[in-house]
Amino acid sequence: MKNIFLITKREFLTQVKKKSFIILTLLAPLMIIGFGALIGFMFKANEAEYKFEVVDKSGIFAGQLKSTKDITYTFVPTNTENALVKNLKELKGSDGILIIPELKDKNFDALENGTKLLTNKKIGVDTKSAVSRDLSEILKKEKIKMLGISEDRIVNLDKSFKIISQNVTESDRPESDLAFGIKTALSFGLMYVVFMFIIIYGVRVMRSVLEEKNNRVVEIIISSVKPFELMMGKILGVTLVALTQFIVWIAMSVTAAFFLNTGFAAMQKNIPAEQSEVMKNMDFQQIATEVSHILLDMNYVGIISVFVFFFLFGYIFYSSMYAAIGSAVDNETETQQFTMFAIVPLMLGLYGSFTIMNNPDGPMAFWLSIIPFTSPVAMIARIPFGVPLWEILLSIFLLIASTLLMVYIAAKIYRVGILMYGNKATLKEIWKWIRS
Numbered sequence: 001m002k003n004i005f006l007i008t009k010r011e012f013l014t015q016v017k018k019k020s021f022i023i024l025t026l027l028a029p030l031m032i033i034g035f036g037a038l039i040g041f042m043f044k045a046n047e048a049e050y051k052f053e054v055v056d057k058s059g060i061f062a063g064q065l066k067s068t069k070d071i072t073y074t075f076v077p078t079n080t081e082n083a084l085v086k087n088l089k090e091l092k093g094s095d096g097i098l099i100i101p102e103l104k105d106k107n108f109d110a111l112e113n114g115t116k117l118l119t120n121k122k123i124g125v126d127t128k129s130a131v132s133r134d135l136s137e138i139l140k141k142e143k144i145k146m147l148g149i150s151e152d153r154i155v156n157l158d159k160s161f162k163i164i165s166q167n168v169t170e171s172d173r174p175e176s177d178l179a180f181g182i183k184t185a186l187s188f189g190l191m192y193v194v195f196m197f198i199i200i201y202g203v204r205v206m207r208s209v210l211e212e213k214n215n216r217v218v219e220i221i222i223s224s225v226k227p228f229e230l231m232m233g234k235i236l237g238v239t240l241v242a243l244t245q246f247i248v249w250i251a252m253s254v255t256a257a258f259f260l261n262t263g264f265a266a267m268q269k270n271i272p273a274e275q276s277e278v279m280k281n282m283d284f285q286q287i288a289t290e291v292s293h294i295l296l297d298m299n300y301v302g303i304i305s306v307f308v309f310f311f312l313f314g315y316i317f318y319s320s321m322y323a324a325i326g327s328a329v330d331n332e333t334e335t336q337q338f339t340m341f342a343i344v345p346l347m348l349g350l351y352g353s354f355t356i357m358n359n360p361d362g363p364m365a366f367w368l369s370i371i372p373f374t375s376p377v378a379m380i381a382r383i384p385f386g387v388p389l390w391e392i393l394l395s396i397f398l399l400i401a402s403t404l405l406m407v408y409i410a411a412k413i414y415r416v417g418i419l420m421y422g423n424k425a426t427l428k429e430i431w432k433w434i435r436s
Contacts, residue, residue, distance in 0.1 A: 015238065025245050108142075194376055235323060306392060328417040345373035371398075
């Protein structure tokens, strides 16, 4: 244990003293925010405003077809149609002509089939859909008038049936859509944290092993400590590096949330009048109260406990595999043929867990959360929705047993592979190392 502690300490200090670690730790949250802002800016920058001349021969749409912030409709006399179509290519200040034919014998299908949008530039599918949607809404109202049905009755008919569900085995209160949304968001968040943690820091363990092997430093270290101690020290050292980064990021997030909340309170005073009405209609206090009740009803102690356990044991399970891969190869190019054994099960657990949102107690959810290769991701995805205790205990037992077995196998590969040079390891040779 003393040697493992010393190696863990050395690995931790070596990693955190690097300039790249400090820069990444401090700038990573800002880079993520900046990247999101850049993507939003790119979408915003690619938006366009269109101006269409409307030739309405039916007389239905005049006064009802309203312009939006993206599309401006300008009605023109019907006798200007030919001139506009003829000069459309050179027409300035207009992007196209919307030609609506006459409505004959109340044949709305013929009107729809005869409507044309002629443009002098490329327009996207979203713009076409927006024009179609605007016209459809007006035609719908006209059809309602023809049937002699009031618009209020149609609105009442269109109302969706909202059913209140309640799981009597878990709570004495009905579960709202907001509660399910919060559980889903929490499930996705925890699942992605574990997935990214294992991938990023598992690869870091592999590269650290590979670097020392190529530098021949490991030959000196192995003379003083056992290969198993060296491997576990590296795994635990990188674990502490990752936890340090997460603690810094959490502290930065809490600080940013505090200042953003203060800034939002100050910004509310400057909200325009037309938007302030919308804000008044939204009962933020009621929403906040409902969210707090939902969070308090959840077994957050159990969620955190299960998360921490599967987080750590899942990482040790896969980082042992990564350490074995790093010891068995001579360069990063050769790692590609072996890393799929670690990445593919994680991907199956990740994408298979999407089905959990629809049926948290289904057979797919059960087996993904029981099999050790996928349980570190799948069980964490299930836990916000509630999991029977016996399933959690069974999954924990299997994961502990599998982790110990994986560490044992990885140590046997590491013991031989760490001193092998210039010989490309094959699966057959690795199997011999495990059996020796």
